[in-house]
Structures are given as C-alpha cells and as structure tokens.
Amino acid sequence: xxxxxxxxxxxxxxxxxxxxxxxxxxxxxxxxxxxxxxxxxxxxxxxxxxxxxxxxxxxxxxxxxxxxxxxxxxxxxxxxxxxxxxxxxxxxxxxxxxxxxxxxxxxxxxxxxxxxxxxxxxxxxxxxxxxxxxxxxxxxxxxxxxxxxxxxxxxxxxxxxxxxxxxxxxxxxxxxxxxxxxxxxxxxxxxxxxxxxxxxxxxxxxxxxxxxxxxxxxxxxxxxxxxxxxxxxxxxxxxxxxxxxxxxxxxxxxxxxxxxxxxxxxxxxxxxxxxxxxxxxxxxxxxxxxxxxxxxxxxxxxxxxxxxxxxxxxxxxxxxxxxxxxxxxxxxxxxxxxxxxxxxxxxxxxxxxxxxxxxxxxxxxxxxxxxxxxxxxxxxxxxxxxxxxxxxxxxxxxxxxxxxxxxxxxxxxxxxxxxxxxxxxxxxxxxxxxxxxxxxxxxxx
Numbered sequence: 001x002x003x004x005x006x007x008x009x010x011x012x013x014x015x016x017x018x019x020x021x022x023x024x025x026x027x028x029x030x031x032x033x034x035x036x037x038x039x040x041x042x043x044x045x046x047x048x049x050x051x052x053x054x055x056x057x058x059x060x061x062x063x064x065x066x067x068x069x070x071x072x073x074x075x076x077x078x079x080x081x082x083x084x085x086x087x088x089x090x091x092x093x094x095x096x097x098x099x100x101x102x103x104x105x106x107x108x109x110x111x112x113x114x115x116x117x118x119x120x121x122x123x124x125x126x127x128x129x130x131x132x133x134x135x136x137x138x139x140x141x142x143x144x145x146x147x148x149x150x151x152x153x154x155x156x157x158x159x160x161x162x163x164x165x166x167x168x169x170x171x172x173x174x175x176x177x178x179x180x181x182x183x184x185x186x187x188x189x190x191x192x193x194x195x196x197x198x199x200x201x202x203x204x205x206x207x208x209x210x211x212x213x214x215x216x217x218x219x220x221x222x223x224x225x226x227x228x229x230x231x232x233x234x235x236x237x238x239x240x241x242x243x244x245x246x247x248x249x250x251x252x253x254x255x256x257x258x259x260x261x262x263x264x265x266x267x268x269x270x271x272x273x274x275x276x277x278x279x280x281x282x283x284x285x286x287x288x289x290x291x292x293x294x295x296x297x298x299x300x301x302x303x304x305x306x307x308x309x310x311x312x313x314x315x316x317x318x319x320x321x322x323x324x325x326x327x328x329x330x331x332x333x334x335x336x337x338x339x340x341x342x343x344x345x346x347x348x349x350x351x352x353x354x355x356x357x358x359x360x361x362x363x364x365x366x367x368x369x370x371x372x373x374x375x376x377x378x379x380x381x382x383x384x385x386x387x388x389x390x391x392x393x394x395x396x397x398x399x400x401x402x403x404x405x406x407x408x409x410x411x412x413x414x415x416x417x418x419x420x421x422x423x424x425x426x427x428x429x430x431x432x433x434x435x436x437x438x439x440x441x442x443x444x445x
Contacts, residue, residue: 002181002202002227005217007089007098008051010107028052033060033077036085042166043077043085045107055090064190066289069208077102080188088209099204099212101184103174105167113168116158120148121172128176138177145169179234179250180227181216182273186252192275193317198267199224205317221268228260228269247343252276255343280325280347291319304330307385307409313416320413321345324388328411331386338379340372341390354382372396376403385409397431 025037025044037044050058061068061078068076074097075090089098121128124144131137150157151165160168174183185194185204193205194214199221202214218224232239237248239260246258253276259265281289283297292300304310304327312320312327328348331337338354339346346355356379359370372389373396379387380403389400389412404410416422426433 002216002218002223004106004181005201005215006049006100007215008049010049028057030057030060032062033058036060036062036077036079040083040085042104042106043102046085046087046102049107050087058087064208066208069210074209078190080184080190082187084184084187086184086188088212089215091213096203096211096213097209098215099206100215101188103184104170108164108167110164110168110171113158113160113164114171117145117148117168117172120158134177138173141173141176142169145172180230185214186250186254186273186275189278194273194275196224196269196271198265198270200267218268221262224269225260228258228271231256231271232258232260249343250276252278253344255345276345277322281322283326283329286323286326291323300327301330304409305332309404309409310411311414311422312412313414313419313422315417316415321390324411324413328388335385336383337386337388338382338384339388339390340375340379340396342372343390346388346390348388354379354384373399376400379403380406380408386411388412391415392431394430395432397426398433401433 025034025047029037029047033047037047047058055075059076061076064078068074073090074088077085077087080086080101085102087098087100087102089100091097121141121144124140128137128140128144131140145165145168148158149160149165149168151160151162153159174180179186182194185191185202190207191204192207194202195204196202196218199218202216202218204212204214206212218227228239232246235246235248235250235256237246237258239246239258241261241263244260244264246256246260248256248258250256250273255274255276256271258269258271260269262268286292287294287297300310310327312324314320325345325347328337328346328350331348331350333350334352335350336352336354337348337350338356339348340356340358342358344355344357348355356375358372358375372394376387376389376396376399380399386409387400387403389396389410391413392400393415400410400412414422414425416425423435425431427435
C-alpha cells in the first residue's frame with residue numbers, strides 16, 4: 001500500500017504527546033487556526049511538527065476561494081470536509097507544492113496495533129458483512145472495535161491510549177468501509193483529478209492551486225499492483241493480466257480508469273480518477289471564472305431556447321462537460337431530454353430527462369454490449385426535444401447529424417483544438433460526416 005511521506009520527521013510516543021518544533025502553538029498561530037486546533041486536537045498535533053522556522057506559520061482558510069490562486073507563496077491550511085484538513089506545503093524548488101491530507105491518524109503510529117486488531121476482527125466478519133448499507137457496516141465495525149480494544153487495561157483486549165483509539169476508529173472505517181488512502185482526496189471538493197502514473201507519488205489537479213504532488217507514495221511496483229487489484233475489487237470491476245484495463249464509475253459518480261501490470265504500462269500499474277462535482281457550476285460561475293462573458297451567455301440562451309444545435313469543443317480537461325452542464329439550464333423547462341454517455345457525467349435540471357449509459361461486455365456485465373450508436377438510434381424513437389451526447393467519437397456522430405436533419409435539437413462535447421480540427425474530425429474516419437450537404441449547412445462559431 002502507499003506510504004504517507006511528509007517533508008519533515010514525526011517522532012511520536014503514541015499518546016498524543018510530542019516534542020516537535022511548534023509546541024508553543026497558542027502564541028504562533030492566527031486566531032482562526034487556534035480555534036480550529038481547539039476543535040480538532042489532531043490538527044494541533046500535526047502543527048507541532050511543522051518546521052515554522054523554515055516555511056513560516058501557515059495561513060488558515062475555512063473555505064478555499066479562487067482568488068487564492070494569485071498567492072505568490074502558498075503555505076496554507078484549509079478545511080476539506082467531514083472534519084479533515086489539507087496543508088498546501090510550499091516546495092522550495094518551485095516545481096510542485098505538496099498536498100498533505102491531515103487526518104486523525106497522521107501523527108499516531110498504529111503499525112503495531114492494526115495487525116492485532118484485524119486478527120480479532122475476523123470473528124466479526126459475518127456480522128459486519130450481513131449489513132446491507134455502508135452506514136450499517138460502519139456502525140457494526142465501530143461496535144466491533146469497542147469490543148476488541150480497551151483504554152483501561154481490560155484483560156483479553158488490545159490495549160490502546162484514548163488518542164490511539166480515535167485514530168484507530170478513523171483508519172479502520174476509512175480502509176474497511178471507505179475508499180482507503182484515497183478517501184481524503186475524494187472527500188475534498190476542490191480536487192478535480194487524482195492520478196498515479198506508476199511507482200512513486202500520487203498527483204492531483206486542484207481547482208485553485210492546479211498541479212500538486214500529494215504526500216502519498218507507492219514505494220514499490222508490488223505495493224502499487226496490490227493497491228490497484230484492491231481498487232478494482234472495491235469497485236466490482238476486477239483487473240487481471242487478461243483484462244488489464246478497466247473504466248468504471250465510483251459510487252459518488254467519479255470516473256476511474258485503471259491500467260494493471262508492467263507489461264502494458266512500463267512504469268507499473270496506474271490509475272486516474274476524474275472527480276464528480278456534486279453541484280455543477282452555474283452560468284454565473286463560468287462568467288466569474290472567465291470561461292465566457294455575459295454576451296456569450298445571452299447568445300447561448302437564445303439559440304438553446306430556439307432549439308438550435310450546440311457543440312462544446314475543446315482540448316482535454318478544458319471544461320467541456322462543465323460548460324455543457326451549465327448551459328443546459330437554458331433549455332426550456334417543458335422540454336423532454338435524452339442524454340447518452342459512456343460514463344454518467346451530465347447533470348440536467350429538467351424533470352422529463354431520460355439518462356442512458358452504454359454497457360460493455362466484461363465479466364461483470366450481463367447481456368450484449370450496448371454502445372453509443374445503439375442508444376442514439378433508440379433515442380430517436382423516444383420523441384425527445386433535445387438529445388445530449390456526452391461525447392461524439394465514432395459512428396454515432398453520423399446518427400447525431402441525421403437527428404439534426406430531422407429536426408431534433410442535439411448537443412454534444414467534442415475533442416478538438418479548433419473549428420478547423422473539428423471539421424476535419426467530423427468528416428474523417430471514423431465519423432465520416434459528408435462535408436457536402438451536411439457540414440456546410442451549419443454555422444460554426
């Protein structure tokens with residue numbers, strides 16, 4: 001499994017008492033950070049080890065805003081979600097700042113405790129597994145831990161300190177019920193992408209601070225393979241030597257791609273997670289961020305209200321799906337919408353919305369493969385006012401243009417760097433839209 005690699009040493013006694021350089025916190029921290037430390041003691045413990053003499057005292061932000069991207073030097077702590085914190089730790093080389101998740105167990109060494117607890121948990125496996133909901137499993141697991149460990153020396157139980165018990169409960173729930181070491185990254189709404197390119201560090205794309213290096217490292221190829229196998233089993237899409245590539249959707253809607261084995265990935269197994277935004281940004285957000293101005297937004301509202309066709313075109317990670325989600329609010333509320341996607345990312349606010357997703361033919365998939373082409377043909381028989389295609393890549397593009405010719409309003413995203421490249425891809429293999437009679441009749445702006 002991955003290791004948490006902090007840029008400074010942690011010498012912990014296991015009882016919450018430490019002798020780091022920042023012991024006199026009350027006189028050094030800003031008031032709002034002092035208050036956060038009082039509410040969350042594990043944050044104060046972490047800060048006692050931070051070398052203030054080298055990087056300075058971090059600023060504290062209860063909420064991250066986009067104007068923080070203009071900070072010349074980023075040394076700050078912000079609150080993520082569910083009581084977790086993040087330290088953006090400055091990198092002296094200026095290459096990539098470090099993203100450090102601050103969790104209840106960060107400064108507590110549980111290496112000697114966890115194996116003993118896991119052994120005793122075997123007696124609770126059936127009871128925990130019998131629970132059908134995640135919350136039920138969590139409660140049963142916490143009940144088991146309370147019966148397995150003791151803070152007062154009860155005979156036959158694993159002896160821990162109160163601080164170790166807090167950290168132990170967090171780690172066991174995170175690893176057994178949650179998403180393991182990736183949990184704090186998935187819980188942070190400010191992260192857009194999580195990627196592991198092979199042996200070494202995990203990297204993230206942050207909405208405000210852009211490219212960061214997480215303090216999570218896979219030290220060996222074997223440990224990375226072990227984690228990737230666990231990841232595939234957790235999402236019920238196992239990876240094997242025979243089936244080394246998996247595309248899937250996480251329970252929260254995030255999109256994940258896994259590649260297993262060094263025979264297809266020379267730096268070792270890798271994975272990429274495209275985070276799902278719970279509430280999509282609005283048109284006003286896009287204007288505030290400079291994606292478009294008021295005139296462009298007004299123009300889009302007119303053409304969508306009139307039922308015209310729209311392609312959102314751009315390079316990878318340029319915000320195509322974000323823009324698509326935002327402008328769907330311009331479609332009149334009484335319209336029927338059918339969306340078609342490989343992985344569900346669209347979020348349409350309309351009540352009369354049919355959401356269709358392709359189906360593969362893997363071992364865990366029942367029945368025949370259902371592709372974009374099949375779903376798009378079916379959509380034409382569902383009397384939609386608007387068809388939204390998640391992304392046009394192949395032969396479904398021809399059907400989309402036929403739908404436009406028959407009066408159906410079509411929207412789609414498309415990978416292309418310019419209008420010229422868009423037309424070249426539409427008229428070339430594998431889409432093959434006839435340039436004469438189809439493409440020339442459309443206005444590209």
